[in-house]
Amino acid sequence: MSSVDIRKLQVIAPNFKKRLSGVTATVVRLVPVQSRSIAIAATGPVIPPHVPQIPLTALLTMPRSGPDGHRVWHARRNVEMIGGLALKYLLGKRLKLVFTSASQRKQSGLTRWLIRRMDAVVATSERTNSYLEHPAQVIMHGIDLDDYTPAQDRAALRGRLGLPDGVLIGCYGRIRAQKGTDAFVDAMIPVLHAHPEAHALVMGRATDKHRAFEQSLKDRVAAEGLSDRLLFLPEVPVEDMADWYRVLDLYVAPQRWEGFGLTPIEAMACGIPVIATRVGAFDALVVEGETGTLVDPDDIPALAEATQAALDAPETLARWADNSRPHIAEKFSIEREATDLVRLYRRLLA
Template sequence: MRDLAQIDVIAPSFKRRLSGVTATVARLVPLQAQSIAITACAPEMPDEVPNVHWSRLLTMSRGGPSGPRVWHARRNVEMIAGLALRGLLGKRIKLLFTSASQRHHTGLTKALIRRMDAVIATSDKTAGYLECPATVIHHGIDTDTFAPHPDKAALRAELGLPTGPLMGCFGRIRAQKGTDVFVDAMIRVLGDHPDAAAIVMGRAVDKDQTFLDDLKAQVQDAGLTDRLLFLPEVPVWETPRFYQALDIYVAPQRWEGFGLTPLEAMACGAPAIATRVGAFDELVLDGKTGTLIDAGDVDEMVAATQAVLSDPPKLAKWSECARAHMVQHFQLQQEADAIIAIYKKLLND
């Protein structure tokens, strides 16, 4: 059990369902714990992630080993919790918020951000929506975990996935994520490439279940149920194997805050076809590590996929470049170190 009296930094993630924030905390905290006394505070985390139950926050000592503690929030509810710990319970806390949103904030969010001691933006675009100074720190990935598999055919057999060229789209299944655009495009692509297959992996919440059912019906009507597969969401620590099985990753979002999945896919050697939303145009080198397309454009997605499927040497080159670009510019250690520098500044102020 973690001794909160020895903890300088708390990284909350209160949402039980798998999300980008959950994945970010799960990746960063174990790495940061090698350099600073940090713990997550989440309903569920992998065993290797230092984690405490929220109830222990109520009785933790007023200060930490360095005086104040840093509370690193990534959602409104976590900013509110940090303010409550400081204002109502008298805990000595410095408040840090990371914003990934690329839209104008609500009045509540603006009010909360104004009360933070420091703010991080995950992209230049995100920083442009903030009405306060922010440090831009791109997300990174663990390029040791997210890495090409030495035997893709054996991995696919183990996972029960089809042989031949394989495209994938992972994450929440809903209109905002563009899952319908991916399905529409893949039905057309698979019709022209009988050796290829595609997978959608993720979950739909109750309000999006009809949306998912309609997509499955489309695939069934097209006679592609054995080649365009819908796979259930897996824990964040199991996703690397599914990226490793892909040849091409498609990020079809209509809107996105940052968008981590293309990074993870490219680190595994799968070039990304991504829409021009979120930070994708800061992550994907168009024509080198993948292709950028307009959001919601099925024809453009079909053309981009067809172009790379029909040119195996280009696919191989893009795969190699994608991996190299991630290793050079998007290492998780780079993100962890940049955030730790902010932690230390707050602890010492």
Template structure:
């Protein structure tokens, strides 16, 4: 790892959580892109080598001012907002504090206090902005549409992964009740019973707390005799996940609650229509009838109906597949997200002069 000189950095993007999370993925995706147009570095315990970084201890020893005078401290968690305040007020670092909120729930008194100390706010969706007591700039997440792209030969991808050749419906992400994995399982059991060529995939990780939940889901599938077509492959590394999207014909995001939710964008970028619940930012990502469908959370019957409608009409599935890819490319490229955030960085640095 080659660390950057903190004296040359204008923007600091902390990521204090060691375990992989949505925030970690966001920092890993954005910081290398943003580094092409502004002097930015992440501050984190464990990130890939290609992400520009400084050491955590550099935060205390770096000069009070950056090359542009103030630096921007871009927090995405409470702990990171607090760290920015400590650096600014106790260690006298000249910082402009920026916070990105992805939460769609009422903030605690402590969180509200932290948010009031920020110089600027970003929300990842319009729904998220509604939960803040202060104005924020809404910037939807984007993805790398080069990495996530339709396959040249979907059948070949399926074969290379050892998957059945028929239509496959996928659900990727953490395995837990909040993510609605059980709703997906119940819906797919019903769907697969009447469609002997179709298959379903649940891919993700269940933490220790949710292992019993995962075992129960696998037992439900086994009891129906569908285990050969209802698969639970092990979680794959981030760099390999695009191939699994490319093997799908339909993706379902069954969440009961979500902050934002990137999986529908990743699927659509690979030319896979998406059925999603009306939580998180999904209503701002999916165009019903054009790139998939929206259904109420927890509604097994609606999920079965929406999936059957597409799987039983190959020409409509193909049309929405093409629409899904064009929709993401035109509106949700990661370059757009990175540029919009850099504009805010520059405005904060200019205002501090």
């Protein structure tokens, strides 16, 4: 475990959720990069060993003041804002409270009340910022370009992962209607019928209340005779995800709603072009006609047509792939995100 000296700690990044999520992925990726510039540690029930961290129990006994007087507590969920307020006002810890919002809808009364008690607020996109009542600084997410790289030997990697050769189209993330998993399945059925060399991959986990939804999708695929070509794969750890992007020819992000949405930049950093819906920050991530294309959310015929058009024009797909990583390297490196956040922390600690 990558532990730190709590007495020297300047910033704490809580991650109170046990299950994999976009927020968890953000904390796991950012904290090691930020730790090169400032004394930061994550804390939570499940933090990978390579991430600088302190145990949750240490929050109760840590010194009241940090090396700069205050410490920064950077929350990304309501429960983490509540935790920071409890540490500050019930246990007397000297904290400056920061909240990052990715939501693109009107917040609940509780969330608005919590946000008003923050010392600084970060929005992950201009669209998110427009929903906030509290002034916010826009800092868009980035990706670790050392971890997410194109495949050296895609065929060998596919073999190692037990995947078929041919055209692979991926859709990764939680399996639920909000994420558009059913839109992906419905769009891929005609695509796969038209392209016998193609396979589609759905990777992610369905929570208990979405298990029936997942089974209905598998049943739909089976009824089309495509169970061996539209594959449902189990969720893998964050640190293994890059390989699953590298094997693809095309990534599809079919969400109906999204806060920010990391998967398109993960795919493009691996040199994989993207077809996405116009939700979250996707219209700022995907360059229309250069790194992929965009369609309206819940427009399944348009999603199928865009995918089929891409497969029918391999030279276009190759050009999108060539453009994808340079675009992410220029605009969405994790170093840029980490630098902007550390600059914010230092202002609060000054």
